Each structure stands twice: as C-alpha cells, then as structure tokens.
Amino acid sequence: MGISENIRRPTRSANRSSFRMARINKLLQREISLLLKQRIKNDIARNAVITDVDCARDLEVARVYFTTVNASIRNAVLTELTSAKGAMRTMLGQVLTLRHIPALEFIIDKAADYGERIDGLLYKLGLDAANTKKREDGSEEDDFSEDGFDEDDDEEAD
Numbered sequence: 169m170g171i172s173e174n175i176r177r178p179t180r181s182a183n184r185s186s187f188r189m190a191r192i193n194k195l196l197q198r199e200i201s202l203l204l205k206q207r208i209k210n211d212i213a214r215n216a217v218i219t220d221v222d223c224a225r226d227l228e229v230a231r232v233y234f235t236t237v238n239a240s241i242r243n244a245v246l247t248e249l250t251s252a253k254g255a256m257r258t259m260l261g262q263v264l265t266l267r268h269i270p271a272l273e274f275i276i277d278k279a280a281d282y283g284e285r286i287d288g289l290l291y292k293l294g295l296d297a298a299n300t301k302k303r304e305d306g307s308e309e310d311d312f313s314e315d316g317f318d319e320d321d322d323e324e325a326d
Contacts, residue, residue: 189223195264196230197221200272203259213248215241219277223270230270233277242276249274 201218208214216234223230234249236242253272261269 189225192227192266193221193223193230196223196232196260196270199260199263200232200256203256203263207259208252208256210248210252212241212244213252216245216249216274219279227266227268227270229273231273231275233275235277235280239281246274246276 197218197220200221204214204216204218215236215238217236218232218234220233221230222233232249234245236245253274257269257272
C-alpha cells in the first residue's frame with residue numbers, strides 16, 4: 169500500500185455538504201438574532217449578540233455562540249437563553265423550511281475577551297512601537313509614510 173493510497177481526497181458530496189452546513193449555520197444565526205430582537209420578550213436575553221452558530225452534520229444540535237456588550241451579565245443572559253431555547257426552537261420551526269430543527273445549545277463566546285487580553289499583553293510589552301524603527305542617531309522613525317508605503321522602498325525604486 170503506497171502513500172498515495174492512504175490519502176483520502178474529499179469527494180464532491182463532502183464539499184456540497186460543507187457548503188450546505190455553512191449556509192444552514194448562517195441562516196440559523198440570522199434567524200436567532202431576529203428572534204431575539206423581535207419576538208423574545210425577556211429583556212435580559214435580548215442583550216445577547218449572536219456571534220456564530222455551529223450545527224452538527226445530522227442537524228441534531230446547534231451550538232449558538234453569543235457575547236454581550238456588558239461582560240458582567242453574560243451568565244445571567246446564558247441562564248435566560250437556556251430557559252427560552254425550547255420556545256426559540258418552536259419559533260424557528262415556524263420560520264425555517266428545514267426538515268429538522270436542531271436543539272439549541274448556547275455557549276458564551278470568549279473570542280472577543282481573548283483578543284482584548286492579547287491586545288493588552290502586546291500593549292504592555294510595548295509592541296505598539298513595532299511600527300517604528302530606530303535610526304542610527306537614536307531617534308525613532310515610522311516604517312510607513314502617511315500614504316501607507318514604505319519610504320525606503322520608494323527610494324530604492326527611483
């Protein structure tokens with residue numbers, strides 16, 4: 169058995185199903201956001217901002233990632249969304265033309281917090297100065313001129 173026999177190439181149907189899943193994920197994200205905005209009466213649950221939906225291939229479960237503007241109320245929003253997930257699934261069934269509406273599982277999206285933490289660490293390390301370079305006389309110079317092009321490259325091109 170050669171190396172090339174061990175490599176499995178994706179089939180066309182696999183590409184179609186991944187495209188279909190991406191479409192379903194975006195559709196669910198849009199419809200859940202609209203439900204929260206228009207039909208859910210709970211003010212705490214309305215604070216959720218749906219960032220992503222990851223639906224299983226068999227459409228049994230959809231993981232709905234959300235965040236809030238105010239980080240201190242995320243757990244309260246999670247509790248309210250979890251209690252309203254049955255009603256939301258019923259409403260989705262009325263709106264969507266899917267054969268099977270997945271069960272909703274709400275998860276707090278920590279990606280924004282992670283990004284802010286990384287930005288804070290970079291700021292503390294002084295990597296804001298990464299866009300500047302030291303001249304030989306000790307003063308700093310921007311890598312890029314106002315028009316966004318490297319000044320050294322312009323001189324070399326002349």
